Amino acid sequence: MMNDPVGRPQDVTDLPPEAGGSFERSLPGVQEPDSSGMSASDLPDLSGPLTPSGNLRRRQLVSRLFEAAQTASALLAVAVLGLVIYSVTARAASVLSLSFLTHDPPLVSGESGGGIAPAILGTIVIVALATVIAMPIGVLSALYLTEFASPWTARAFRLVLDLLNGLPTIVVGLFVFGLLVVGHHQSGFAASVALAIIMLPLIARATQETLLLVPAGMREAADALGVSRWRTVRGVVLPAARGGILTATVLSVARAAGETAPLIFLSSIYGNTISLNPFSGALPNIPVYIFTSSEAAEANGFARAWGAAFVLLAFILFANIVSRTLSRRSALSR
Amino acid sequence: MRPPDSGDLPDDGASSVRRRVRIHAAPLAHQATQPAANGRAVDAAPLVGPGGAIERRASTQGREAIFDVKDVSIFYGSSEAVSGINMQIHRNLVTAIIGPSGCGKTTFLRSLNRMNDSVPSFRIDGRILYHGHDIYGSEVDRVEVRRRIGMVFQRPNPFPKSIYDNIAWAPRNLKMKDGLDERVERALRSAALWDEVKDRLNQSALGLSGGQQQRLCIARAIAIEPDVLLLDEPASALDPVATASIEELMQTLKNRYTIVIVTHNMQQAARVAERTAFFSLDVSAGKRSGVLVEYDDTEVMFTQPADRRTSDYVTGRFG
Numbered sequence: 001m002m003n004d005p006v007g008r009p010q011d012v013t014d015l016p017p018e019a020g021g022s023f024e025r026s027l028p029g030v031q032e033p034d035s036s037g038m039s040a041s042d043l044p045d046l047s048g049p050l051t052p053s054g055n056l057r058r059r060q061l062v063s064r065l066f067e068a069a070q071t072a073s074a075l076l077a078v079a080v081l082g083l084v085i086y087s088v089t090a091r092a093a094s095v096l097s098l099s100f101l102t103h104d105p106p107l108v109s110g111e112s113g114g115g116i117a118p119a120i121l122g123t124i125v126i127v128a129l130a131t132v133i134a135m136p137i138g139v140l141s142a143l144y145l146t147e148f149a150s151p152w153t154a155r156a157f158r159l160v161l162d163l164l165n166g167l168p169t170i171v172v173g174l175f176v177f178g179l180l181v182v183g184h185h186q187s188g189f190a191a192s193v194a195l196a197i198i199m200l201p202l203i204a205r206a207t208q209e210t211l212l213l214v215p216a217g218m219r220e221a222a223d224a225l226g227v228s229r230w231r232t233v234r235g236v237v238l239p240a241a242r243g244g245i246l247t248a249t250v251l252s253v254a255r256a257a258g259e260t261a262p263l264i265f266l267s268s269i270y271g272n273t274i275s276l277n278p279f280s281g282a283l284p285n286i287p288v289y290i291f292t293s294s295e296a297a298e299a300n301g302f303a304r305a306w307g308a309a310f311v312l313l314a315f316i317l318f319a320n321i322v323s324r325t326l327s328r329r330s331a332l333s334r
Numbered sequence: 335m336r337p338p339d340s341g342d343l344p345d346d347g348a349s350s351v352r353r354r355v356r357i358h359a360a361p362l363a364h365q366a367t368q369p370a371a372n373g374r375a376v377d378a379a380p381l382v383g384p385g386g387a388i389e390r391r392a393s394t395q396g397r398e399a400i401f402d403v404k405d406v407s408i409f410y411g412s413s414e415a416v417s418g419i420n421m422q423i424h425r426n427l428v429t430a431i432i433g434p435s436g437c438g439k440t441t442f443l444r445s446l447n448r449m450n451d452s453v454p455s456f457r458i459d460g461r462i463l464y465h466g467h468d469i470y471g472s473e474v475d476r477v478e479v480r481r482r483i484g485m486v487f488q489r490p491n492p493f494p495k496s497i498y499d500n501i502a503w504a505p506r507n508l509k510m511k512d513g514l515d516e517r518v519e520r521a522l523r524s525a526a527l528w529d530e531v532k533d534r535l536n537q538s539a540l541g542l543s544g545g546q547q548q549r550l551c552i553a554r555a556i557a558i559e560p561d562v563l564l565l566d567e568p569a570s571a572l573d574p575v576a577t578a579s580i581e582e583l584m585q586t587l588k589n590r591y592t593i594v595i596v597t598h599n600m601q602q603a604a605r606v607a608e609r610t611a612f613f614s615l616d617v618s619a620g621k622r623s624g625v626l627v628e629y630d631d632t633e634v635m636f637t638q639p640a641d642r643r644t645s646d647y648v649t650g651r652f653g
Contacts, residue, residue: 151454217491221551224449225504225558226481235503240494 085313092310095303101311104273105289105304112300116308118274122283123312126188126267127257129278130195135249137196138203145204146211147233158208165201172197173262186269188278191285194262202252203245210244211237247327254319258312260287268292286312393608393631397424400562400592401446406460407623408441410453414623415441419460421611421629428584428593430607430632432600434652437613438624439596440488443564445469446594447483448476464562481508484555485564489571490547492539492554497522497531500539500550501557508558517557524590525553526583545576552583556591563587565595569602581606600648603632610635612644 052060103115141161145154172194180190214237222232238245267282275283290308293301401423408416416438423429431439441450448469450456462469469479493500501518510517518535522528527549531542539550548568555563565584569577584593584606597603603610611629615622628635628644639645646652 215491217487217489218493220449220485220487221491221493221554222504223452224447224480224485224487225507225554226477226479226484226560227504227507228477231507235507236493 085317088306088310088313091303091306095307096310100304100307106300107272112303114304116286116289116304116311118270118272118284119286119289119308120311121274121276122188122267122270123257123285123287125276125278126191126263126283126285127195127253129189129192130199130256131249131253133192133196134199134203134252138200138248138252139207139245141200142204142207142211143233143238145208147229147237158205161201161204164197165205167197168261169194169198169259170261173265176262177265181266186265186267186282187280188267188283188285191263191267191283192278194266195256195259198259198262199252199256202255203248206248206251207241207245210241210248213244214240243326243328247323250319250323250326254316254323257319258287258316260291263288264291393427394422394424397427399423400425400465401594402463402466404461404463406442406445406458406462408438408445408450409455409457409459411455414621416445416613416624417616417621419626421626423592423594424609425592426588426590427609428588428595428607429609429611430603431594431596431611431613432598432603432647433613433624433627434615434647435598436624437615439598439613440566442613442624443566443594443596444485446562446564447480447485449480449485451476481558482560483562483564484558484560485566486548486551486555486568488567490544490551492542492547492550494538494540496536497539497542497550498535501554504554504558510558521553521557522550524556524587525549526579526586527553543576545572545579548572548576548580549583552580552587556587560591562592562594565593567596567598570598577602600636600650604636607632612639612641612647614643614647 099113100115101120102117103113104118105116106112106114141157145157149157176190176194176197180187180193218236218240219232222236223229227235263285267285268288270282270284275281286308290305290312293305293308296302399422401421403419403421403423406416406419407414419442431443433439444450445458446462446464446469450458458470464479464483468474493503495503498518501521502514505511505514505517519528519532522531527546530546531550539547542550548571552563552568569580572580581602584595587593595603595607608631609629610632612627612635613624614627616625628639628641630639635644636648639648
């Protein structure tokens with residue numbers, strides 16, 4: 001089997017074109033009907049007992065092998081998540097407590113105790129602001145794509161959104177750095193803008209997929225009632241897609257909350273205390289906190305980094321579960 | 335998504351309000367349609383005579399022709415779906431369109447209220463006059479067309495809203511908010527659904543049975559008091575009992591509305607329609623397009639059709 005496709009073209013190119021290359025090539029073709037004719041006589045007696053015959057045993061074996069390989073791969077994927085959750089939880093256990101969530105970190109990072117309250121609140125502010133920026137733009141552009149754009153424009157826009165989605169986040173960070181930080185200062189707002197750029201294609205594409213799920217019959221029904229297109233969209237299409245839009249938003253929030261690369265440029269030089277104004281300067285945040293305290297080569301810092309990682313992980317898992325619940329409750333899945 | 339000819343049409347969006355009433359000679363362009371005291375929102379605009387059509391049957395005697403279809407051909411891209419249709423549709427009658435699958439019945443029906451406009455390659459030749467106004471005239475707004483010519487589709491398509499909101503949604507958007515509760519009740523009563531749903535108006539319409547959903551869709555269509563109801567095989571997805579209730583409903587609805595129904599069920603046409611049009615597929619000259627073979631009183635169509643193809647179809651020899 002391996003020889004055939006590799007060997008045959010070589011044979012043909014070796015031969016001069018007029019020296020019977022086509023004749024050589026036609027030989028296997030002549031043999032093929034022969035061999036299939038042979039297999040016809042190999043057919044089992046169809047009136048015999050219904051036990052495996054022919055190559056059925058071999059096919060069953062191959063089938064079982066692949067089934068096992070697939071099951072093992074699936075288990076491995078689940079196991080990776082399990083291991084990550086286990087190791088983060090085990091290492092974070094020593095610092096986890098209510099005060100870890102509500103206190104400032106110690107002034108000297110080598111000290112034990114203290115918490116990550118500023119980082120938690122900062123991340124909440126940054127991500128919330130990013131959502132406020134990205135969600136309306138994402139939803140409206142998805143509406144434009146599905147409800148109003150011509151098919152050609154829609155295709156072009158989808159491609160652009162996919163490219164935006166594939167943009168390395170560090171490039172997004174650099175871009176916003178050049179735009180908002182150079183000549184000014186780091187700020188939570190700059191971080192929000194970068195996260196919004198990352199969230200935008202996620203929200204827009206997922207919303208678009210949801211809008212496409214709204215049955216065409218529903219739009220037709222609304223159109224046939226003499227109601228203008230925007231009212232149809234607002235009154236029928238959007239409510240029907242609400243669950244999917246919320247799901248998309250929550251998922252993109254989960255994605256953005258853990259984004260680290262842009263924040264290192266945009267919101268990494270901050271104090272030790274709670275600060276909530278995204279415009280006044282850099283905001284403490286969980287991803288950068290994990291990064292810096294794990295760099296600090298300090299046992300207590302390590303422990304708090306694991307604790308922060310646990311908080312982030314728990315939030316992301318929670319957000320995913322929420323989004324699942326939302327999508328199950330959406331009107332379309334009924 | 336806009337049809338190629340939409341460039342010169344007024345937008346169907348918010349701008350409609352601003353651009354209202356420019357062309358007094360084209361009543362299908364935006365007009366404030368206020369419900370009149372007698373409940374008819376859309377009264378017949380000044381009508382044009384039937385245009386010299388031959389009135390040879392009693393059922394159409396003295397009846398105004400609501401639609402006058404003149405030499406209409408419909409194309410999707412380069413293929414002709416329907417060609418050379420001429421027919422008149424008369425007020426307060428049920429007109430059935432029957433014919434085998436793929437003969438353009440639905441395409442033709444949907445072109446009567448411009449539902450095909452959203453099909454990118456759609457094109458129409460000829461004229462469809464509605465009360466004497468060209469449905470596809472350059473100043474005509476398709477939202478206004480559909481506001482007067484309602485449609486019920488093959489599959490029940492209620493909105494994922496409550497029963498009440500399904501009915502009330504369009505009137506709310508069309509500024510018919512006065513007496514909304516009464517309007518909803520009237521529509522549901524007209525669609526013979528009131529008694530079944532009056533105690534659960536706030537429950538989701540998706541919980542209704544298929545037949546109830548379809549009657550809800552009819553109620554939704556008549557809640558805005560249109561002039562014409564187009565029904566596209568409204569009972570094809572329903573069981574016989576639900577079908578019977580829809581057919582019964584049509585007999586009462588025709589007193590107020592002009593009804594055009596597409597059906598592939600000949601018995602249904604025979605039961606509900608005064609007039610029947612038989613469409614068939616013309617495969618001559620290398621094309622496949624729907625043509626109107628014969629159009630007459632239903633009784634004549636089923637007992638002494640003039641065309642051989644009609645008699646073959648109604649006697650079940652093909653289709």
